Amino acid sequence: MNVFNKYRQAIEEIVKSLSTEGKLPAGLSLDRISIEPPRDPSHGDISTNVAMVLAKPAGQKPRNLAELVAAKLVDADGVDSVEIAGPGFINLRLAAVLWQQQIVEILTAGVAYGDTDIGGGQAINVEYVSANPTGPMHVGHARGAVIGDVLAALLAKAGFDVTREYYINDAGVQIDVLTRSAVHRFKQALGEDVGEIPDGLYPGEYLIPVGRDLAALEDDVISAAITDGDTKFVRDFVIDAMMTLIREDLSALGISHDVFTSERSLHENEAIGEVVFELEARDLVYWGRLEPPKGQKPDDWEDREQYLFRSTSFGDDIDRPLKKSDGSWTYFAADVAYHLDKFRRGFGEMIDVWGADHKGYIKRMQAAVDATTGSKAVLDVRICNLVNLFESGEPVRMSKRAGTFVTLREVVDQVGKDVVRFMMLTRGNDAPLDFDLKEALEQSRDNPVFYVQYAHARACSVLRNAVEHMPGLSVDDSTLAKADMSHLTDEAELALMRLLAGWPRLVETAALAREPHRIAYYLNDIAAAFHGLWNKGNEDVSLRFIIADHEVLTAARLAMVRAMAVVIASGLAVMGVKPVEEMR
């Protein structure tokens, strides 16, 4: 079990018993107390602020209160010593046994180490990627894809019942453009002299095979339909082809979704009309005029009546239109219906992963969820900032027109999916990210992917060597778990073990904060501790992992090394990255 939770329980019980003894008032709220590793390791293993948090409600001085709690904490299981410091922190020093025991737990649990149940099986929907089906994915899409995918995996590890969803934007004018572009390629495939691709159509070569495939079907039937202005078949065909393309791109990144929902289907099955009808009945929709935005002058501004959702009643800045001037629903209207649909499918918790350009859309969407679900659902939107692509320090300029557009597939082919996935998590999702195609493959300290993988590979290397040098030794996890861990007493070893024991807690905090990048940083810390320990062995032979004439000591150290590798593997598993066993 999570070491920190264990002591949270202990502390909560102490507070309660102090209450029953009359030394503290009853009914104190324990919500705000923290049980965490202190920033400065010299302060001990676990630090708590109970005394300071409860001081005011209890009407006592923090340090006096700390004395009361500390006196009882001394007797808690695994506590070596208790100190009161600063304004009233209680610092616990835990017995080495406790950390040593974690090695056993890690080896027994394997990659499942860190699994928790704070999610309590609650259903949560994560919607990500949702790229328009008008062409292959580019690097920018990849960030949202990876962040969404890893966030989903993280939540699953934390005990949530996660559904990964893709919203297909298969409606609206860009689909018309796509369809016309496909028609163009179809005619071209039939040998018609179609000339240059007209302005406004998608020029990408990825549509050529679509045209060819169409032509290979019953081309005269299709031609006849097109002449009659009926492009439905082509439209469905090309959307299908684009979604296949996108699914292939995603699959190259190791991503697959549980549910695909079509925007078009919401138009066709009247879902949008129904939601709007309900909103209208509640007077949340009206015909009205909007002020033109100040500071920028839309040259084509035309003052007209619009069909508006009263999103300002739910915290938005202005009311939002539900219909376009041609009478069709806006994208927003469809999205309102879509999110209500998710709620009706049982998701009180929804997370959308969007690009930074959609930031201004958050308030209205949350307003809509609030309005349509009667505040029973919560929508959290995670924004992914831009990815700036570099090649050896030189920015890679991307332009669809100039043909210098870099697709996701090209990047994955060049550096591999694992590198792409890891790199996308080396920044907070809201911060812009520089991605250098050359550096990503570099084998050095400043490439975090390499650095973490190197630690894992080194650990595997030690185990290989051990078997070679000490033939009697068995290094499978269950045997290593039986080693006498009391030999692990060096400060650097303890430091590593404490870090490893922090993995379950990291899973919890990162999942609750919905910040998958914390995993990458944590793994980097583990790797640093391990590389440091390794090099201590270079300077002091007695600290090496393999001590030829001391089998029990060696077994304990190998157990620790293996546990380190397991935790890295566990973290990488959440990130969807395969740990490497050697890198020569």
Place this chain on the structure above:
RNA sequence: GCACCCGUAGCUCAGUUGGAUAGAGCGCUGGCCUCCGAAGCCAGAGGUCACAGGUUCGAAUCCUGUCGGGUGCGCCA
């Protein structure tokens, strides 16, 4: 004009939802291989956490204002 995000070492960025003396990489200076993988490690220098107030035991973190940067702002998705 309004909204959202950001401002932390020379550079690129973390900072455990309010904790103690603010961290890491790069770069700079100086060290460590008769090797369990030096593709690594250790040490040093480097800071008014943009600025000013406020909230409290305690603020890089929360609130207000100012300055500076980014993004978005009816009928695109």
